[in-house]
Amino acid sequence: MPETLVFYLFSGLAIGASALVIGQRNPMYSIMLLIASFGALSGLYILLDAPFAAVAQIIVYAGAIMVLFLFVVMLLNAPQEDAAAYDRTHPLRHPAITRFGALLAGLLVVQLTWALARANQLAQPVAGRTDAGTVSSVRELGRVLFERHGFAFEATSILILVAMVGAVVLARREDRV
Amino acid sequence: MDLRLFVQLVVIGLTFFMLINASAILVLAERKIMGFMQQRYGPYLVGPHGVLQPLADILKLLMKEELRPKGADRWLFTLAPILSITAAFAAFATVPWGAETTLFGLLDQPIKLGVSDVNVGVLVVFAITSMGVYGIVLAGWASNSKYSLFGGLRASAQMISYELSYATSLAAVILLAGSLSLREVVDSQTGYWFGVIPHWYVFLQPVGFIIYVIAGVAETNRAPFDFPEAEQELVAGYNTEYSSVRFALFPQAEYINMATMSAVATDLYLGGWHGPFLPAEYGWIWFLIKVGVILFAYIWMRWTVPRYRYDQLMSFGWKWLFPASVINLLVTAALVLYFNA
Numbered sequence: 001m002p003e004t005l006v007f008y009l010f011s012g013l014a015i016g017a018s019a020l021v022i023g024q025r026n027p028m029y030s031i032m033l034l035i036a037s038f039g040a041l042s043g044l045y046i047l048l049d050a051p052f053a054a055v056a057q058i059i060v061y062a063g064a065i066m067v068l069f070l071f072v073v074m075l076l077n078a079p080q081e082d083a084a085a086y087d088r089t090h091p092l093r094h095p096a097i098t099r100f101g102a103l104l105a106g107l108l109v110v111q112l113t114w115a116l117a118r119a120n121q122l123a124q125p126v127a128g129r130t131d132a133g134t135v136s137s138v139r140e141l142g143r144v145l146f147e148r149h150g151f152a153f154e155a156t157s158i159l160i161l162v163a164m165v166g167a168v169v170l171a172r173r174e175d176r177v
Numbered sequence: 178m179d180l181r182l183f184v185q186l187v188v189i190g191l192t193f194f195m196l197i198n199a200s201a202i203l204v205l206a207e208r209k210i211m212g213f214m215q216q217r218y219g220p221y222l223v224g225p226h227g228v229l230q231p232l233a234d235i236l237k238l239l240m241k242e243e244l245r246p247k248g249a250d251r252w253l254f255t256l257a258p259i260l261s262i263t264a265a266f267a268a269f270a271t272v273p274w275g276a277e278t279t280l281f282g283l284l285d286q287p288i289k290l291g292v293s294d295v296n297v298g299v300l301v302v303f304a305i306t307s308m309g310v311y312g313i314v315l316a317g318w319a320s321n322s323k324y325s326l327f328g329g330l331r332a333s334a335q336m337i338s339y340e341l342s343y344a345t346s347l348a349a350v351i352l353l354a355g356s357l358s359l360r361e362v363v364d365s366q367t368g369y370w371f372g373v374i375p376h377w378y379v380f381l382q383p384v385g386f387i388i389y390v391i392a393g394v395a396e397t398n399r400a401p402f403d404f405p406e407a408e409q410e411l412v413a414g415y416n417t418e419y420s421s422v423r424f425a426l427f428p429q430a431e432y433i434n435m436a437t438m439s440a441v442a443t444d445l446y447l448g449g450w451h452g453p454f455l456p457a458e459y460g461w462i463w464f465l466i467k468v469g470v471i472l473f474a475y476i477w478m479r480w481t482v483p484r485y486r487y488d489q490l491m492s493f494g495w496k497w498l499f500p501a502s503v504i505n506l507l508v509t510a511a512l513v514l515y516f517n518a
Contacts, residue, residue: 028250028253028315028318029252029253032253032256032311032315035311051295051296051297051301052297052300055297055300055301055304056300058304058305058307058308059300059303059304059307059344062304062308063304063307063308063340064307064337064340067307067310067311067314067333067336067337068337070311070314070318070333071314071330071333071334071337074314074317074318074326074329074330074333075330137296138296138297138357
């Protein structure tokens, strides 16, 4: 039973930290809580016998992306997030758009409930999975990623390249036009 | 109690104890070597030749009053040194430091010297060392002082720039060894070329080793890359507002990180515990010698090379070190493919 206990510990931590991320006014606290949530998720991956996914989660999200977040928050030195301080005339603050966002959020909740309700029927062993060793093997993971999903992998890398070029163009700020 | 489990726990405890001691020994070594390089004695009064100086330092720091600036963020100010030291200790968790041993026949099955052995060990070390920067950044932000904030900002920018080169140089070694487990990387370095040159990856990866060392110095915030605490520019950088034990944890974390960095370099490039003259049971002596040599070079570098300028560091990291590490990785990958095919 210790595994079940650890599972509930990590899931509770992940859910609690994620909920607090939204509840915080101080962006610095939000970032720290998000890191805690990522850490708990990586613990869940280890419980699923997928140490590579767990470590990748820490390196990519908790290590690299959150350091960038932290850097930006510190650079802006935003002490408080205050809803009242926003510009109410901004087009994105229009009531119709806010309502549309709320509708989407409601849809998401409905979808999630539907998916969770059907989870029992879907929980069947994945075809082709022979033993736990192949899941945790980095070699197998690489083979699947680069052989079966090679196109998706390359497409993702092009997407990231486009985002990078976009960021460089936006950051240059030369008044050419 | 199971004898094997007991011995394993003793090994884990010993690793922890050695890491704590490493910081004390390094404090003394740094001051002694610095003294030698500046033609003076260094600490000399506490104990014979000043060898008990670290004890005196620790006692002094414990006796000091703990201060927290008025505008500082209470929680993050306290959390920052704890995060630093936790990451420093945790990073050593997958670093092996000796061959499998039965302790001269005491155990029927050999145990592994090291805290744990996971099949993605290299990545675990990398992931946890990259978490160490949060301690420094948070310390800088939570102190509510402009010098600390600058120190923290520099730490995060430096970390982002150098982590890439660091990881890419690691990847080249992983390609050669064909495994992500540090123990398997070490075990693939047994034997000799032409009977004399040991089969270490430093000879196959000279460029990678240099990149690893430079990026490692930048990662542990040591001179000549100690910008987060550059004392001529930022008073004391990110730890300006800290005092007493909270302050002590930052340099301690830095020294432990140095030890981890040297141990990983030994495992990856210098053949770990493999060496001539000693039987495999005593391999850990070779390991300690190699780590000691790297640590000496670390201290040597600090008191020989002047600090870079901050923008020089960034342009060096992005325009030279990172492209060099990528080319190194590509060439290594091509050669591995060519010779294995």
